[in-house]
Amino acid sequence: MLTYDVVVPVKLLAEAKTRLAPAVDRAARAELARAFVLDTIDAALVAERVERVIVVGDLSGHVDEVPDGVVVVAEPEPRSLATAIRHGIAEARRLAADRSTSAAGASGRSHRGIAVLLGDLPALTGAALDAALGAASRHPLAFMPDAEGTGTTLAAAAAHTRFEPAFGVDSAMLHRALGFxxxxxxxAAPLAARVRRDVDTVGALEAAVRLGPGAHTTAALAARGVVDAVRRGEADSRAADSRAADLRPDAGPSADVDTDPDAGAPPCPSDSIRKGAA
Known part of the structure; x- marks a missing residue:
């Protein structure tokens, strides 16, 4: 069974999850960011296909003691997601080479894959990550798009495979172009949903709550009453969308609903979760 060293980039709490404002205040955002990271790491640690978790960034604001199986490396300057990921991959390769040399005596070649996993997946479970990495093991390069289909939550490479993932704006499109x-x-859809549901916006947080977040996120939500704030934010967002639609020049009754008196009640518009909606 192919196993992986998993790189998790961790952002400074003070800079995290700004798009949850104003529904979630700054202190609660920092606490949620901390909880997301811890739940992501916990899921990775219990996944059978994960051999080691390499965190790039400062965990001092997240945990009092680094769990067994987690290696923490400092984030290099200048700080950016791309820089942190490159550094984490390089560290994974270095550790793998050291391990292989000491075990085999000479080769310095590892037979583990390397994966990059974003640290804001509060509904992730070990079973869901195992399913994704199991599927990834059938391909030299693979990725999991986020719930919106434009970003990426997981990218993986088989052993001895060049690995230069392209996290960031439109990363799903970029990864496909790069052969991932x-x-x-x-x-399976219920497991994939947990791997794909990163949280940047109020709508995404509400979706993660529906999936069922991990223990740290559940506790943070309960302690700060965030769920009620999120729901208020969602309601405000929907109301704003409705007002904007009413103001459109072409927003007469025929634009969006069937007004045939024999057609019954008009259909309810379906909610959508959009990146950047918060």
Whole structure:
């Protein structure tokens, strides 16, 4: 069974999750960011296909004691997601080479893969991550798009494979162009949903709550009454969208609903979760 060293980039708490404002205040955002990271790490630590978790960034604001199986390396300057990921991959390769040399005596070649996992997946479970990495193991390069289909939450490479993931804006499109295999249809939908549901916005947080977040996020939500704030924010967002639609020049009755008196009640518009909606 192919196993992986998993790199998790961790952002400074003070800079995290700004798009949850104003529904979630600054202190609560920092606490949620901390909880997301801890739940992501916990899920990775219990996944059977994960051999080691390498955190790039400062965990001092997240945990009092680094759990067994987690290696923490400082984030290099200048700080950016791309820089942290490159540093984490390099560290994974260095540790793998050291391990292989001491075990085999000479080769210095590891037979583990390397994966990069974003640290804001509060609904992730070990079983869901195992399913995604199991699917990834069938391809030299693979990725899991986020719930919106534009970003990426997980990218993985087989052993001895050049690995230069492209996290950031439109990363799903970029990963496909770079030859990464899209895993979204190779993992059972209930498990894939947990791997794909990162949280940047109020709508995404509400979706993660519906999936069922991990223990740290559940506690943080309860302690700060965030769920009620999130729901108020969602209601305000929907109301704003409705007002904007009413003001459109072409927003007459025929634009969006069937007004045939024999057609019954008009259909309810379906909610959508949009990146950047908060």
């Amino acid at each position: 295999h899209d895993l979204s249809h190779e993992v």
